[in-house]
Amino acid sequence: xxxxxxxxxxxxxxxxxxxxxxxxxxxxxxxxxxxxxxxxxxxxxxxxxxxxxxxxxxxxxxxxxxxxxxxxxxxxxxxxxxxxxxxxxxxxxxxxxxxxxxxxxxxxxxxxxxxxxxxxxxxxxxxxxxxxxxxxxxxxxxxxxxxxxxxxxxxxxxxxxxxxxxxxxxxxxxxxxxxxxxxxx
Numbered sequence: 001x002x003x004x005x006x007x008x009x010x011x012x013x014x015x016x017x018x019x020x021x022x023x024x025x026x027x028x029x030x031x032x033x034x035x036x037x038x039x040x041x042x043x044x045x046x047x048x049x050x051x052x053x054x055x056x057x058x059x060x061x062x063x064x065x066x067x068x069x070x071x072x073x074x075x076x077x078x079x080x081x082x083x084x085x086x087x088x089x090x091x092x093x094x095x096x097x098x099x100x101x102x103x104x105x106x107x108x109x110x111x112x113x114x115x116x117x118x119x120x121x122x123x124x125x126x127x128x129x130x131x132x133x134x135x136x137x138x139x140x141x142x143x144x145x146x147x148x149x150x151x152x153x154x155x156x157x158x159x160x161x162x163x164x165x166x167x168x169x170x171x172x173x174x175x176x177x178x179x180x181x182x183x184x185x
Contacts, residue, residue, distance in 0.1 A: 043069050049172045050083045059092025061104060067121050075129025078144050078174055082125060084167035085151070088160070093117070144168075 043066070050065030061083070068082040082105075083092070089106035090096040097103040100113030105124045114120040126132050128147050130140025138150040145161055152160040168174075 043073070046079045046172065050080075053083065053087075053171050054092050057092060059087070059094060060096075061086055061093040061117065064117055064121060067118050068125075071121050071125035075125045075131055077125060077129050077147075078168065080168035080171045080174070081128065081144060081147070081164075082121060083171055084164045085124070085148075087167045088164050 046069045047065035050068055051062050054060075054062035054065070065083070069079050071077075072079045072082060085106075086092055086104045090104040093104040097106065097110035097113070099110055102114040102117050102120050103110060103112060104117065105120060107120065107124050107127075114123065127135045128139050128151070130136045130142070139147055142150065145165070148161040148164050154160065
C-alpha cells in the first residue's frame with residue numbers, strides 16, 4: 001500500500017503496521033464512549049464525601065463510606081444519617097464504646113458489640129430503617145428527625161436531633177453531593 005505524504009516520493013507502509021494502529025484508536029474510542037451508570041456514580045460520590053469527611057478529621061471510620069451508603073439505600077435511609085450518628089456518638093470511631101467491640105454508634109447503650117464495623121453498620125441501618133421486627137415500632141415509617149428522636153430522645157439529650165442534622169449537612173446535601181474538590185477544601 002502506498003500513501004502520499006505531499007512530496008514526490010511515496011513511502012511504502014506495510015498493512016500490518018496500519019491495522020494495529022487503527023485497532024488501538026478504535027479501542028480507545030470505545031473505552032471513552034462507554035455508558036455511565038448514574039446510580040453507581042452517585043453511590044461512589046456519596047461514599048467519597050463520607051470518607052473525605054472522616055479523613056479530614058482523622059476519624060477511624062474512614063473507608064466505611066461505601067458500606068454506609070449501600071446500607072442506607074438498602075434500608076431507605078438518608079445516606080448521611082449513619083456517618084452523622086457515628087460522628088455524634090463516637091467522633092467517627094475515635095471514642096467508640098469501650099465495653100464492647102466495633103460499636104461506634106452507641107447502639108444499645110454501648111452494651112451490644114459487633115464482629116466488625118461492617119456488621120455494626122448493617123445492624124444499625126436495618127434497625128433504623130424499620131426492618132427489624134423487634135425494633136420496627138420505634139423506627140418504621142419515620143422521617144429522619146423522628147428516627148433520631150427515637151434513637152436518642154430529647155428528654156435524654158435535648159439537642160441530639162439538631163446536632164446530628166448539623167453533621168449531616170456538613171457531610172453533604174441530601175439530594176446532591178459536593179464534589180471532592182469542594183469537600184477537600
